[in-house]
Amino acid sequence: MQAWTIDPGALGGLSLQDTQEPAPQAHELLVQVEAFAPNPGDLAALSGQAAGSIPGWDGSGTVIAPAADGTGPRAGDHVLFLGLAAQGWAQRRAVPVAMTAVAPPEASWEHLATLPVPATSALRALRKLASILGRRIMIVGAGSAVGRIAVQLAARAGAHVIAVARDEGQHQELRRLGADEVHSTLATVTTRVHGAIDLIGGQHLVDAYALLEAGSTVIALGHAAGADEHFPYGAFVSDTTTANRSITSFFLGSETDLSAEMAYLAADSSLDVGALDVRSWTRLAEWVAQGAPRTSGRPVFRVERSK
Ligand SMILES: NC(=O)c1ccc[n+]([C@@H]2O[C@H](COP(=O)([O-])OP(=O)(O)OC[C@H]3O[C@@H](n4cnc5c(N)ncnc54)[C@H](OP(=O)(O)O)[C@@H]3O)[C@@H](O)[C@H]2O)c1
Incomplete structure (x- = not known):
């Protein structure tokens, strides 16, 4: 799969690389990431991360494989998720069931990606x-x-x-x-x-x-x-x-088990997250290099299945 990785010499300090597939633990599910919306904390954390690591806390996507322990969402469910261990700016990621919630299928990936943090x-x-x-x-x-x-x-x-x-x-x-x-x-x-x-x-x-x-x-x-x-x-x-x-x-x-809150927030279509500036994830490094501007709304990056 491809993921944005920390690369100090590259534009925005990031490069889109071929990386290893995630290996979920028993309490984690495997998600096909559809969208993410960088937070100030994501951006602040970029400078402290090791070269080659994958940044990104939260986003939205489709469950590819449920958790091996049998808990949480099923394959094919639309979910929003949060994992402060990062790994989110990738085509696929592993996320703990306790930090994942099933979303209504009619909710847009972009809207869902803005909610977790x-x-x-x-x-x-x-x-x-x-x-x-x-x-x-x-x-x-x-x-x-x-x-x-x-x-x-x-x-x-x-x-x-x-x-x-x-x-x-x-x-x-x-x-x-x-x-x-x-x-x-x-x-x-x-x-x-x-x-x-x-x-x-x-x-x-x-x-x-x-x-x-x-x-x-x-x-x-x-x-x-x-x-x-x-x-x-x-x-x-x-x-x-x-x-x-x-x-x-x-x-x-320090807040544990956010599933119920994320499900509540995702189910409420009247929750107004404001204008969104939807971009291809291939433009992430360019946006970071520009100083992560917010011009026509909160930037949300759609993740493509291949580069
Ligand atoms: N503790 C936690 O776990 C946690 C969790 C989430 C977020 N946060 C923090 O919460 C803050 C807000 O996050 P966010 O995602 O909501 O940020 P955001 O959408 O990027 O908004 C930042 C806001 O700060 C305002 N601002 C910046 N500098 C200012 C100044 N000198 N005086 C007055 N207003 C100023 C901006 O106003 P303008 O629009 O006028 O520029 C903007 O409204 C960030 O510091 C973030 O790191 C902490």
């Missing part, structure tokens, strides 16, 4: 905020892939959703997705919130913490700004309105 991160992070019905929940970086799913799921769960996105061109869309308030910056959010998910970090995280009500939490899920966090004196000096607030980190790789 962003949508399960949004769902699991919202669960950590516990009951959000009727509560003010803030999504910082709401225009991101994780953010727009978090807005939709929080609205469905009955929250009063406060979306923060620096690009005002996204504000109408965020309202359509269920946001009750939309802000370009945290400076205009004036009422305290019950919980927050921050995708940006840096000053955004500092400001999000300052907006928490007593006993509530901000989940520092993303760090897209790549900036330090400096908390001023007084940030952690509490009174009755600000006691017991917390910041917690999040790592999808």
Whole structure:
């Protein structure tokens, strides 16, 4: 089979190579990969991987062979999957049953490929905020892939959703997705919130913490700004309105058994992942070499059966 492998001397540091077929373990199934949509984490991890290794965490495809232990999807099922051990930018891959879900056959490969990392991160992070019905929940970086799913799921769960996105061109869309308030910056959010998910970090995280009500939490899920966090004196000096607030980190790789969540997310055709920019996977290295731009939507790569 063919796969994109780490090749430091090549365009984008990747080359499409003939590689060995995957060898699934007993709890893994073999999948014909149909599409994948690179995540910021996939791209950040490229520089740390050994030459010859195959990057890529998640995607969508058809089951070629079920797991030898008899569990999970059957041959021919359409699935979405996630494996942080990488190996995803390939024609075929092995994935653990616990990180795979059967998708409705009518769902497009491109749509399914966008869901695993962003949508399960949004769902699991919202669960950590516990009951959000009727509560003010803030999504910082709401225009991101994780953010727009978090807005939709929080609205469905009955929250009063406060979306923060620096690009005002996204504000109408965020309202359509269920946001009750939309802000370009945290400076205009004036009422305290019950919980927050921050995708940006840096000053955004500092400001999000300052907006928490007593006993509530901000989940520092993303760090897209790549900036330090400096908390001023007084940030952690509490009174009755600000006691017991917390910041917690999040790592999808520590979340186990995402099958049920992926099945729920894949079955919901109303979940809106936004515009997609569908390309042939043969153009992956060129896109990475250009700095992985997002011009007309989230890039999704369709995997061809032969080069
Ligand atoms: N902890 C985990 O397990 C986990 C899981 C999933 C994702 N993540 C992280 O979560 C973050 C979001 O992921 P994603 O896939 O949703 O990313 P994405 O779709 O690439 O979106 C990134 C967002 O960050 C915004 N942004 C970048 N720099 C900014 C800045 N300086 N100020 C304000 N906004 C800024 C961008 O805004 P514009 O559109 O205006 O440029 C864009 O909306 C990433 O850091 C990712 O690595 C972590």
